[in-house]
Amino acid sequence: MQNRLSVAVIGVGHLGKEHARILGSMPDVELVGVVDPNHVQADAVAARTGTMAYSSARPLIGRIQAAVIATPTAYHHDSACELLANGISLLVEKPLTSNVAQGIDLVSLAEKHDAILQVGHIERFNPAYEELRRRPLIPQYIRCERHGGFTGRSMDVGVVFDVMIHDLDLILDLVGRPVDRVEAMGAAVLGGNEDMAQARVYFEGGCIADLTACRVSPEPARSMRVWGGEGYASVDFATRKVTLMQPSELLRSGRIDSRRLTPDVIGLLKAELFGRFVETFTVDCSGHHSADQLTRELYDFVSSVREKRQPRVTGRAGLAALTLASQIVQTIHKTDLQSTGQLFPSRSASEAA
Ligand SMILES: NC(=O)c1ccc[n+]([C@@H]2O[C@H](COP(=O)([O-])OP(=O)(O)OC[C@H]3O[C@@H](n4cnc5c(N)ncnc54)[C@H](O)[C@@H]3O)[C@@H](O)[C@H]2O)c1
Structure with a gap:
């Protein structure tokens, strides 16, 4: 050896x-x-x-x-x-x-x-992301959601550096174009750094990505949805499943005009939209690798x-994700959601017990 x-x-x-x-x-x-x-x-x-x-x-x-x-x-x-x-x-x-x-x-x-x-x-090694990457889908709009429960770790940074950065790296890899500008907002739930954040990233060439990240969520979620001229893909990073949809040949040929539908065609579309008209299939990538x-x-x-x-x-890819994360955090600091009062009276200790 x-x-x-x-x-x-x-x-x-x-x-x-x-x-x-x-x-x-x-x-x-x-x-x-x-x-x-x-x-x-x-x-x-x-x-x-x-x-x-x-x-x-x-x-x-x-x-x-x-x-x-x-x-x-x-x-x-x-x-x-x-x-x-x-x-x-x-x-x-x-x-x-x-x-x-x-x-x-x-x-x-x-x-x-x-x-x-x-x-x-x-996440670059997530088999569901690898499957998406192999598809000839040119992203025009992307939506990422990454929500997790409170772990108490990585509190030296906010949720953008800790959690959203996974998706920032993925969208930079997927789109492959420079970032034009960002919009963002966020809020600290536990004090200190932001624990939830929302960002919109505009890429040169027109692609837009919306991202949300939260590290104090009661409902975990790790997903990405991508729309392009070729169709739509949805990735569930947790179950490692990718769902792909594309208009059928019948729709692409323009033989159906949605502005002039007869009741018969409406009935057919309602009954068979997914399958006959919009081809849909799901790839289960969970068994793609033994490791x-x-x-x-x-x-x-x-x-x-x-x-x-x-x-x-x-290292350069990591630096690109970090640079975008940093731009988002700076934008958040300008548009921070500030607490102005209480939505409802907090329960007293005796009520809570
Ligand atoms: N890729 C991922 O999905 C992922 C997941 C979790 C954490 N992380 C990253 O991994 C890193 C560690 O996170 P964690 O959750 O394991 O944290 P942790 O707090 O559980 O562990 C960090 C360890 O580093 C030790 N340490 C502190 N200063 C040190 C030093 N100067 N030299 C050597 N060791 C030192 C601490 O004693 C501790 O044992 C963070 O950067 C975090 O963002 C990445």
Whole structure:
């Protein structure tokens, strides 16, 4: 077997411990160590994955070729700089950094030191998104919804950097055109950063995308709908199903004129609109790959470091998503929904009990 790629995971909390578990089980990878200032966490993950625990990455420089950064976003830049400057390739969790200047810094450091820089936009590896990407649909209008329950994690950033950024990366990838301008609004529910946000992104060339994101939602949702001249596609990221619709040959030929419908044709359309007139089919992508998304993202990272090729989600792609997220947050700050009073009287403690 070829030499094993020596890697480390920096930050082994909720997500980093999963990176460590997967990397520790890859036959062509040697997990040299895990790094976390929380000793209890570092020791527990190191014991489970059969590696060494460290409180800083410095002792690993010179001993690793690559690393995954899964610290809170506020520490991505500091953690990544020294490693990139030593030519160590990185997979940095999303969002790339806390601000655009730091993101530019990491991209230029990686290029200067010939290191691979990948960003953890994991939805690019969702088989339902991959199915959509294979379809010849040119988006003219996109609607994304990403709502989740409160987790208590990633509170160092708002919902745009934490949650909406997944969809920002996807729409940039899908549309492939520069952004012209954005409109946005948002609100903080728990105080601090925005917990819900709404944005409209106008692309050069005319495509428009509407996005909503919420991290304090009672009803989870992760979906994208895309309209184009060729038809319509709807992606459910959770069930990994894609529904595609396109006008049938009969409609495309113009033989039916919706302005001059006879009662018979109206009846027929009502009964058979979806199927005979609008062709509809659903692709269940849940069984498309034996490996999960995180494993496939890590395989892409490991092979791009080995083969010295660009990964699917480059540092520049991560920077583009971050730049758009930052533009949206700045717009939100100008149009913040301010609390002006109460909708109804809060219940007293005794009533609530
Ligand atoms: N791709 C995704 O879908 C996805 C999902 C969840 C989280 N994330 C991202 O992953 C990152 C981590 O999120 P999380 O939910 O695992 O957070 P977490 O708080 O559960 O874990 C972060 C860990 O990093 C450690 N840490 C703090 N400072 C450090 C430092 N300087 N060096 C090394 N370790 C340090 C903490 O002790 C903690 O164990 C965030 O950037 C988040 O946005 C991405």
